Amino acid sequence: MDPQQELFTIMLLKIQELGYDVYDGELPSKGAPYPFIYLGDSHQIDVSNKTAVFGKVYQTIHVWNNNPRQRGTVSSMLLEIKRMCRSIRDTDNFLWCLENMEQRILPDDTAKLPLIHGILEAEFRFY
DSSP states (O other), X not given: OOHHHHHHHHHHHHHHHTTOOEEESXXXXXXXXXXXXXXXXXXXXXXXXXXXXXXXXXXXXXEEESOTTOHHHHHHHHHHHHHHHHHOOBOSSOBEEXXXXXXXXXXXXXXXXXXXXXXXXXXXXXX
């Protein structure tokens, strides 16, 4: 399996285990309950030598809530997701190391009602 897909799949399953609504591929319909998580884009860089492929996978994770006064809820969800990311060590085909995590929380006015939007950018090294 492709490294970014293997990481994406394990992250999807582990976020679901946390009890959150998580979407991938496309954002949920307008009637979906908040808060929710969306697994966004993945970016992979391969490096190979004579016997192995290794490299990095960057994964973007979004959290949305429809109550801007619940910034703490979004922050807590991001913290749980960061802890989950740090727990990923090995999958069927690769060993993983979380190298960097960038977090942002910002207002979002893309819907009729104001939202609060959390963004995680995770950088994993795979072996």
